[in-house]
Structure formats: structure tokens, C-alpha cells
Amino acid sequence: MSMADDIETSETASVQVAVMRRRPALRVAMLTLGPILAAFVLSAVILMLVGVDPLKYYSYILQRGLFSGLGLEQTATRMAPLLFLCASLIIAFRAGIWNLGTDGQFLLGAVIAAATAPLLVGVLPGWLVLLVGFVLAALVGALWSILPALLRAYHGVNEIITTLMMSFLGVLFASVLVKLVFLDPATTVPQTRTLPVADRLPRLFDTSISSGLIWGLIAVIAVHLMMTRTAFGLRLRMVGANPHAAAHAGLSVPLLTMAVFALSAGFAGLAGASEILGVAGNVRADWNPAYGLMVIPLVFLARFHGIAAIILVFFYSAMLIGSESAARRLGVPQDFTLVLVASLLICLGLGEYIDHRMRQKEQ
Structure with a gap:
């Protein structure tokens, strides 16, 4: 194997290691930010159903x-x-x-x-x-x-x-x-x-x-x-x-x-x-x-x-x-914050379930 092949192989391995390191960080970020965004969207839908502008x-x-x-x-x-x-x-x-x-x-x-x-x-x-x-x-x-x-x-x-x-x-x-x-x-x-x-x-x-x-x-x-x-x-x-x-x-x-x-x-x-x-x-x-x-x-x-x-x-x-x-x-009732928390719990549970299924497929 030539020196160029060695260098290419080394670079490929380093890239693979970098990707493997990024995946857990990306997954954690998605499992953290994803449920938060989903909970806000779900709460916004509930607000619209009761006649309140969620943006306001x-x-x-x-x-x-x-x-x-x-x-x-x-x-x-x-x-x-x-x-x-x-x-x-x-x-x-x-x-x-x-x-x-x-x-x-x-x-x-x-x-x-x-x-x-x-x-x-x-x-x-x-x-x-x-x-x-x-x-x-x-x-x-x-x-x-x-x-x-x-x-x-x-x-x-x-x-x-x-x-x-x-x-x-x-x-x-x-x-x-x-x-x-x-x-x-x-x-x-x-x-x-x-x-x-x-x-x-x-x-x-x-x-x-x-x-x-x-x-x-x-x-x-x-x-x-x-x-x-x-x-x-x-x-x-x-x-x-x-x-x-x-x-x-x-x-x-x-x-x-x-x-x-x-x-x-x-x-x-x-x-x-x-x-x-x-x-x-x-x-x-x-x-x-x-x-x-x-x-x-x-x-x-x-x-x-x-x-x-x-x-x-x-x-x-x-x-x-x-x-x-x-x-x-x-x-809006002050207790609506609890609705947002409940939405967050639901989305968090769904996120964990989806992540678990994805891990099983990867294995």
C-alpha cells in the first residue's frame, strides 16, 4: 500500500470518528430542543382552539x-x-x-x-x-x-x-x-x-x-x-x-x-x-x-x-x-403553564420512544 493510500485511509478513519462523535451530540440536542419546540407548537394549537392568539x-x-x-x-x-x-x-x-x-x-x-x-x-x-x-x-x-x-x-x-x-x-x-x-x-x-x-x-x-x-x-x-x-x-x-x-x-x-x-x-x-x-x-x-x-x-x-x-x-x-x-x-388562566408542562412531558416521552426505536434499527 502506498503512502497516499495510508494517508487517505487515515483521513477516512478520522472522519468516521468525528461523525460518530457528532451523532450523540446531535441526538442529545434533538432530544432536548425537539420536545421543547413540539410542546410550544402543541400549546399554540390549544390556545388557538380556545380563541387566543398564541403569538401574542x-x-x-x-x-x-x-x-x-x-x-x-x-x-x-x-x-x-x-x-x-x-x-x-x-x-x-x-x-x-x-x-x-x-x-x-x-x-x-x-x-x-x-x-x-x-x-x-x-x-x-x-x-x-x-x-x-x-x-x-x-x-x-x-x-x-x-x-x-x-x-x-x-x-x-x-x-x-x-x-x-x-x-x-x-x-x-x-x-x-x-x-x-x-x-x-x-x-x-x-x-x-x-x-x-x-x-x-x-x-x-x-x-x-x-x-x-x-x-x-x-x-x-x-x-x-x-x-x-x-x-x-x-x-x-x-x-x-x-x-x-x-x-x-x-x-x-x-x-x-x-x-x-x-x-x-x-x-x-x-x-x-x-x-x-x-x-x-x-x-x-x-x-x-x-x-x-x-x-x-x-x-x-x-x-x-x-x-x-x-x-x-x-x-x-x-x-x-x-x-x-x-x-x-x-x-388565559395562569394554570395554562401547567398545560405547557404537560405537553412537554408528552413530547419528551414521544422523543425518547422514537430515539429508542431508531437505536434498535441501527443495531
Whole structure:
């Protein structure tokens, strides 16, 4: 074989390698952007069926959520609890565990933070009041996951069922705590005591953006690095990928399973604390923003990648803020955002199915 043939063969091989490397990246991009675009188109069709111009609806969302100073500040503030929930779900999903109980863990963490922080004002320094609130919220969230964790770790019970049940109970229990145990006697509305604005998380610069945003960003990046760059994260991922192989390698599968639940639920509790200690200041009875279930499709679209999750949370937060303005101007219910989320879930599932079929054909 001549030198020219060798060079040609080498160039052909390098091109093939480059194509093989591009295919996964292209596939991931299509599986991420494709469901988003399809969900917006499907939602646009629904809007047209009810007599609303989808272009006006989406333009109001962009104007309010992205292209106005106040809207951007509100978008950034809304991101904080969603980022903590992203960190929670990235830990669980990368470890092969379906923690679908984040809403209950979120609310219980919020209630505990709202109940304890106002009582500590004036007793402890301001920074310590906030720290205690966050720590207690994380502990309560982790404790609420013990039962599903034990059942999964030692009896192999499907955690999808148990975490959903515990979430349902957690939402109801949080409301009971507000109405009976932590009720503010100075108000007629059933709610906890209110943390004064001056004692909440500080604002960033001269804006209304809560510094909870910074802690949420740190949480997502730290979790991403832990799960992808550390030996502990590798152990957690091994447990989810192949428990039998992990046990054969000498890892304590039950203890690592418990650790995944505790970390994931703890971050969900921190999400609740960031919302209360940074923005709301109290918890009203029957309050449930259902952030946990709304964040799930974002984490899947991001393919459990921290940076991608941050970008998607930013756009989703802008959509939440903008939809409130669009609802007032066009008479669309604010809950229409949930229709968009549902459309996103459907399109995401269809995208995964199509990708699975294509992989089977390639093999």
C-alpha cells in the first residue's frame, strides 16, 4: 500500500470518528430542543382552539419574563427554589432512584423554616437565624424520605409509589402543621409567623433579586461535580446502574441508597427554605406551588447535566413570570403553564420512544 493510500485511509478513519462523535451530540440536542419546540407548537394549537392568539401570548411572556428589568429580577428570584430542586433530582436520577416526593419534602422544609426563623430573630445573629432555618429544613426533608429509603434499600419496594404517597401525606401534614401547631395567633388568616423583610436573605446589589439564587447555583454546580467527578458520586451511580455489581465490588448498597434519598430530600427541603427565608417570609395553609413535579421534565431535558439544567430553569422561570402577565392581558388562566408542562412531558416521552426505536434499527 502506498503512502497516499495510508494517508487517505487515515483521513477516512478520522472522519468516521468525528461523525460518530457528532451523532450523540446531535441526538442529545434533538432530544432536548425537539420536545421543547413540539410542546410550544402543541400549546399554540390549544390556545388557538380556545380563541387566543398564541403569538401574542408568547410575546407577552418574552416581554415580561426576559425583556423588562423588573421581570428579569423576578425571574432570577423565582429560579432559587427551582435550582435547589434540580440539585435534588439530579442526585436521585443519576443514582437510578426516582424521588418523586420532592413536593412534600419542599413544603415540610418550608414550614419548619417559617416556624423557627421568626422565633430566633433577636435571639441569634441574623446570619445564624438563616443558617438554622436552612439546616432544619434540610433535616426535615431528609427525615421525610426515611420510610421510602428503608423500603427500597432493604426490601426492594418500588420508590415511585412510596415517594408519591409520602409526598401526598407531606403536603397535607404541612397544612395541618400551619393550621394547628405553627399558627400565627396575631392573624386571622391561617399562616405561620412572618419573618421580617430585613431578616430575610440579603438582596443582590441594588435589585430585588434574592441571594438564594447564588446558593441555588452553587448547589446545582456542586451536585453536578460531585456526581461526575468524585469517587462518592461514582459509587452512587454504580448503585443505580447495577446494584448486584456494586455489591460484588464491596459497596454497601443499602447504605448508599439511604444516602441518595437523604441527600436528594435534603436539597428539596433547602428549596422550601430558600423560598421562605428569601422571598415569602411565611407559609399559608394549603399553599403548594408544586415546583417539584414541574422541575422533573427540565432535569430530563437537561440529561441530568447541571449547567444545562440551570439554563432550562432560567427560561422556565421567565415563562412562569411572563405567563402571569399574559394571563391578565389575554384572559388565559395562569394554570395554562401547567398545560405547557404537560405537553412537554408528552413530547419528551414521544422523543425518547422514537430515539429508542431508531437505536434498535441501527443495531
